[in-house]
């Protein structure tokens with residue numbers, strides 16, 4: 001009988017994942033990298049060329065809504081060309097196999113929806129939704145490019161992207177739900193995030209302290225790699241389908 005501890009690490013992680021009844025997943029921009037969407041940090045990251053305080057804060061939007069919208073319009077055009085990759089699809093498969101499953105994402109690109117994931121906790125909102133800064137109405141809009149910048153609401157108010165900017169609170173109650181899932185999870189998967197933006201990043205140590213087996217997938221090391229039970233420095237689109245097979 002072979003000793004299970006001598007199996008390759010990815011096989012051990014696959015077995016741990018297969019045995020879990022309750023799984024939570026935190027994804028970041030890296031899961032969409034293989035779909036052709038730039039990440040924020042690291043090689044080719046958006047924040048190497050743009051300053052978040054000029055484009056992703058409420059102050060930036062008050063100062064120059066058109067500039068902010070031009071940047072979001074450009075991102076919408078890039079994202080509109082992208083399709084889900086094997087990592088997004090593997091999470092759909094995992095969801096159908098688990099009695100308790102929660103997908104928590106920092107991504108606003110909508111690729112988890114396109115892949116067919118069920119309910120998604122979108123901590124940082126959704127680039128395909130717009131919100132009125134006057135009346136608070138919000139609505140979906142998948143046009144890319146938008147025909148007129150900046151867009152307006154039916155009430156005449158200025159519309160903004162339906163995303164969370166630096167300095168803004170997360171959508172009501174969502175972080176509590178994410179924490180609940182992290183606390184309940186037997187396995188917590190951390191995929192494609194640099195895990196430097198809080199409060200989302202805090203879910204990783206929280207899940208670990210709550211007893212979850214933490215499995216990280218990221219070609220680069222992060223501040224949480226050492227704490228993870230398994231840390232795979234590989235592209236998610238290659239490894240994740242193997243872990244859920």
Ligand code: OAD
Pocket residue numbers: 027028029030031033034039040041042045052056106107124164165166191192193194195196197217218219220222234235236237
């Ligand atoms: P980051 O751009 O900070 O991190 C992306 C991570 O994905 C990096 O650690 C990469 O090493 C990793 N990565 C790259 N290619 C990968 C691949 N093929 N498979 C797996 N991982 C890969 O993105 P986030 O952590 O999502 O917030 O950033 C968090 C937040 O900061 C974003 O939601 C956004 C940003 O500013 C707001 O805009 C509020």
